[in-house]
Amino acid sequence: MITSKDEITPRRADRRESLILAAFHSIAEQGFEGLRVREVAAQVGINSATLHHYFPTKEALIQAVAAYAIQRLVVTESPPEGTPRELLRAHLTRLYQQMQQEPALFVVLTEIRLRSQRNSAIQQFVQQQQAGWHERLTSILQAGIQQGQWPADLHAEDAASAIITFIEGASLGILSHPRRVAQSIAQLERWLTIG
Amino acid sequence: MITSKDEITPRRADRRESLILAAFHSIAEQGFEGLRVREVAAQVGINSATLHHYFPTKEALIQAVAAYAIQRLVVTESPPEGTPRELLRAHLTRLYQQMQQEPALFVVLTEIRLRSQRNSAIQQFVQQQQAGWHERLTSILQAGIQQGQWPADLHAEDAASAIITFIEGASLGILSHPRRVAQSIAQLERWLTIG
Amino acid sequence: MITSKDEITPRRADRRESLILAAFHSIAEQGFEGLRVREVAAQVGINSATLHHYFPTKEALIQAVAAYAIQRLVVTESPPEGTPRELLRAHLTRLYQQMQQEPALFVVLTEIRLRSQRNSAIQQFVQQQQAGWHERLTSILQAGIQQGQWPADLHAEDAASAIITFIEGASLGILSHPRRVAQSIAQLERWLTIG
Amino acid sequence: MITSKDEITPRRADRRESLILAAFHSIAEQGFEGLRVREVAAQVGINSATLHHYFPTKEALIQAVAAYAIQRLVVTESPPEGTPRELLRAHLTRLYQQMQQEPALFVVLTEIRLRSQRNSAIQQFVQQQQAGWHERLTSILQAGIQQGQWPADLHAEDAASAIITFIEGASLGILSHPRRVAQSIAQLERWLTIG
DNA sequence: GATGAATGAGCGTTCATTCAT
DNA sequence: TATGAATGAACGCTCATTCAT
Numbered sequence: 156m157i158t159s160k161d162e163i164t165p166r167r168a169d170r171r172e173s174l175i176l177a178a179f180h181s182i183a184e185q186g187f188e189g190l191r192v193r194e195v196a197a198q199v200g201i202n203s204a205t206l207h208h209y210f211p212t213k214e215a216l217i218q219a220v221a222a223y224a225i226q227r228l229v230v231t232e233s234p235p236e237g238t239p240r241e242l243l244r245a246h247l248t249r250l251y252q253q254m255q256q257e258p259a260l261f262v263v264l265t266e267i268r269l270r271s272q273r274n275s276a277i278q279q280f281v282q283q284q285q286a287g288w289h290e291r292l293t294s295i296l297q298a299g300i301q302q303g304q305w306p307a308d309l310h311a312e313d314a315a316s317a318i319i320t321f322i323e324g325a326s327l328g329i330l331s332h333p334r335r336v337a338q339s340i341a342q343l344e345r346w347l348t349i350g
Numbered sequence: 351m352i353t354s355k356d357e358i359t360p361r362r363a364d365r366r367e368s369l370i371l372a373a374f375h376s377i378a379e380q381g382f383e384g385l386r387v388r389e390v391a392a393q394v395g396i397n398s399a400t401l402h403h404y405f406p407t408k409e410a411l412i413q414a415v416a417a418y419a420i421q422r423l424v425v426t427e428s429p430p431e432g433t434p435r436e437l438l439r440a441h442l443t444r445l446y447q448q449m450q451q452e453p454a455l456f457v458v459l460t461e462i463r464l465r466s467q468r469n470s471a472i473q474q475f476v477q478q479q480q481a482g483w484h485e486r487l488t489s490i491l492q493a494g495i496q497q498g499q500w501p502a503d504l505h506a507e508d509a510a511s512a513i514i515t516f517i518e519g520a521s522l523g524i525l526s527h528p529r530r531v532a533q534s535i536a537q538l539e540r541w542l543t544i545g
Numbered sequence: 546m547i548t549s550k551d552e553i554t555p556r557r558a559d560r561r562e563s564l565i566l567a568a569f570h571s572i573a574e575q576g577f578e579g580l581r582v583r584e585v586a587a588q589v590g591i592n593s594a595t596l597h598h599y600f601p602t603k604e605a606l607i608q609a610v611a612a613y614a615i616q617r618l619v620v621t622e623s624p625p626e627g628t629p630r631e632l633l634r635a636h637l638t639r640l641y642q643q644m645q646q647e648p649a650l651f652v653v654l655t656e657i658r659l660r661s662q663r664n665s666a667i668q669q670f671v672q673q674q675q676a677g678w679h680e681r682l683t684s685i686l687q688a689g690i691q692q693g694q695w696p697a698d699l700h701a702e703d704a705a706s707a708i709i710t711f712i713e714g715a716s717l718g719i720l721s722h723p724r725r726v727a728q729s730i731a732q733l734e735r736w737l738t739i740g
Numbered sequence: 741m742i743t744s745k746d747e748i749t750p751r752r753a754d755r756r757e758s759l760i761l762a763a764f765h766s767i768a769e770q771g772f773e774g775l776r777v778r779e780v781a782a783q784v785g786i787n788s789a790t791l792h793h794y795f796p797t798k799e800a801l802i803q804a805v806a807a808y809a810i811q812r813l814v815v816t817e818s819p820p821e822g823t824p825r826e827l828l829r830a831h832l833t834r835l836y837q838q839m840q841q842e843p844a845l846f847v848v849l850t851e852i853r854l855r856s857q858r859n860s861a862i863q864q865f866v867q868q869q870q871a872g873w874h875e876r877l878t879s880i881l882q883a884g885i886q887q888g889q890w891p892a893d894l895h896a897e898d899a900a901s902a903i904i905t906f907i908e909g910a911s912l913g914i915l916s917h918p919r920r921v922a923q924s925i926a927q928l929e930r931w932l933t934i935g
Numbered sequence: 936g937a938t939g940a941a942t943g944a945g946c947g948t949t950c951a952t953t954c955a956t
Numbered sequence: 957t958a959t960g961a962a963t964g965a966a967c968g969c970t971c972a973t974t975c976a977t
Binding site: 574575576577578652655656658659660661662663668671675679700702703704706707709710711712713714715716717718720721722724725726728729731732733735736 | 769770771772773774847850851853854855856857858863866867870874895897898899901902904905906907908909910911912913915916917919920921923924926927928930931
């Protein structure tokens with residue numbers, strides 16, 4: 156027998172997620188500047204006072220969106236089978252595909268990156284993600300160097316940093332300059348001799 | 351002999367500039383989200399009503415800041431003497447120095463880039479600047495290819511795009527991840543064989 | 546049994562009405578020129594932000610006041626028993642009594658008449674009311690002519706127009722020239738041979 | 741020889757008049773609500789600060805407009821030749837013609853009438869004008885009664901009041917309901933047996 | 936007399952948040 | 957949990973008026 160109590164928790168989680176998604180899309184379309192608690196609540200079909208039962212403050216909602224967006228960008232997933240070159244290629248390809256399929260995610264991520272400079276809670280998310288991402292890229296590159304797929308004088312760490320910097324630049328350009336981003340990715344792959 | 355009339359125009363221009371600068375720093379520190387006309391006016395020591403004497407609306411002030419910031423980032427300057435490699439190297443070095451000396455400019459530029467996706471007036475500024483920048487990079491690279499400084503199979507346009515994408519990523523990281531940006535730049539210069 | 550739900554709507558309606566009344570009196574005393582939403586809200590004992598809970602804009606409040614004032618001036622009521630002469634007499638008497646009892650209503654109505662020249666929403670209210678009023682007056686007069694209470698050569702329409710014009714002039718004078726209005730009404734009734 | 745001093749006074753008077761006219765038209769189009777000192781000044785081609793050399797306050801300008809408008813409506817002019825009936829007929833005809841030729845004057849006069857209820861300075865102008873007007877109408881009517889042009893039981897004073905009330909109602913309707921005003925005037929003239 | 940610059944006071948409106956129900 | 961009502965604080969902006977030049 157299902158009591159109402161059994162349902163409350165999943166319902167609560169569902170609604171939290173709906174609110175995060177609604178906020179996410181608001182930010183994608185109007186930036187943090189245009190984010191309105193009332194609007195987010197309305198999109199989910201609830202009163203804005205009710206939203207505060209799920210997120211005590213607007214800031215809490217924003218943090219949840221930040222966590223959600225960052226987790227959406229899977230850059231430290233468990234590596235599938237493949238040589239380092241294949242892994243790196245797959246990594247970039249996957250990111251670029253995601254950029255094309257849901258540019259909104261990358262717009263939001265850039266908003267978050269900018270906001271992280273003034274918001275320590277968000278900064279932590281970002282730092283963590285970037286650290287893991289950098290580590291993973293470095294380990295792929297180092298493995299490749301050891302296997303002779305890249306020259307021994309390639310700086311694995313620097314190249315990892317460059318890839319991240321690059322992807323962040325692409326995130327910023329994907330919506331307004333998609334062609335430039337495509338060219339950039341192609342060039343990056345050539346430099347990494349995985350093109 | 352200096353009459354009062356001679357001074358009136360410069361004074362007005364001065365105050366306009368002061369307001370733009372104050373707004374610029376507000377945006378650098380708090381983003382567009384945190385930009386308040388009262389605060390900007392106070393920073394300059396005037397009443398907010400007086401600010402509207404110089405900028406009819408907040409939006410006009412924002413556009414002036416955008417124009418100012420974009421013009422500060424000189425990426426299409428008349429080329430100094432040098433070979434294409436030297437030119438490109440100087441270009442990147444100069445940008446990186448500017449990033450270190452005034453990271454605020456790059457933070458604001460990123461804010462502007464983001465806002466340009468929702469503001470057509472700003473979008474025009476950005477488009478124009480990016481077009482000029484891309485053109486200049488391409489011409490440097492093509493000249494270098496012709497002179498044999500870069501392999502003939504280097505895609506000048508793609509590389510130019512990659513450099514821009516890259517610098518935009520660096521702009522986003524310069525404040526919170528300066529080390530990563532430094533490594534990235536070093537790697538980019540190696541890829542461009544100008545390191 | 547009265548549930549809270551039963552009460553919510555009347556409460557909301559009550560407050561709306563209170564606000565309309567407060568705005569009405571503000572207009573009566575200070576004209577549209579002197580109407581301040583903060584003041585209206587304060588008169589009702591609420592924050593001005595709360596007023597916007599009931600009326601999204603000042604203009605919406607003004608329209609509600611216009612509708613209220615026009616509806617207060619009942620000039621197209623279902624006719625009570627009586628001959629056309631009696632009806633017309635009762636009509637004028639009633640209007641004059643209302644002028645004396647609540648001159649504020651007529652002041653506000655004049656403000657509305659003036660504003661209707663620049664405000665199409667209000668213009669509609671006014672046009673509708675005047676059309677209905679004119680029609681009713683005309684039908685009373687025509688009935689009277691048919692019954693021989695007025696000479697056959699009386700222009701029912703013209704007389705109806707004259708009565709309306711007359712009442713509007715009286716509305717304008719009732720506060721500052723009550724004696725003149727009294728004399729005017731007396732004279733009008735004599736001309737209509739109902740005095 | 742004409743010195744600049746000789747010219748200053750007439751120039752000053754001219755400019756004052758221009759400003760009054762500009763304010764008059766502003767009020768006619770937008771009411772007192774929409775009257776802006778800056779706009780009036782701009783219409784005359786001067787700075788709003790300069791306007792304050794001619795009228796110390798907005799209120800002073802408004803009073804000047806009130807005086808101007810009231811003086812424009814000549815209702816106490818020295819009587820031309822004619823019988824009382826002819827005089828009264830000419831009086832009404834002239835007013836109606838003026839209404840058709842420059843309805844703006846009557847709109848402004850109604851604004852002034854309304855404002856006079858809250859502004860003692862304007863109230864004086866209005867009272868004075870109305871007193872003179874009423875006196876003149878009464879004397880015409882009384883003369884006519886004495887000469888047998890109107891029945892002896894016509895109340896001269898009441899009829900004078902009625903005419904004034906009537907014209908004020910017509911002023912309010914001339915712009916939005918010209919047909920109704922025309923019918924009203926025709927009816928009034930019939931009642932006065934001057935039609 | 937004329938003006939550009941400046942301002943204080945105030946305006947209508949917004950919005951995240953609180954609270955009684 | 958859900959909400960309508962309420963609010964304080966603030967926002968961008970307006971405007972008559974003042975003042976130094």
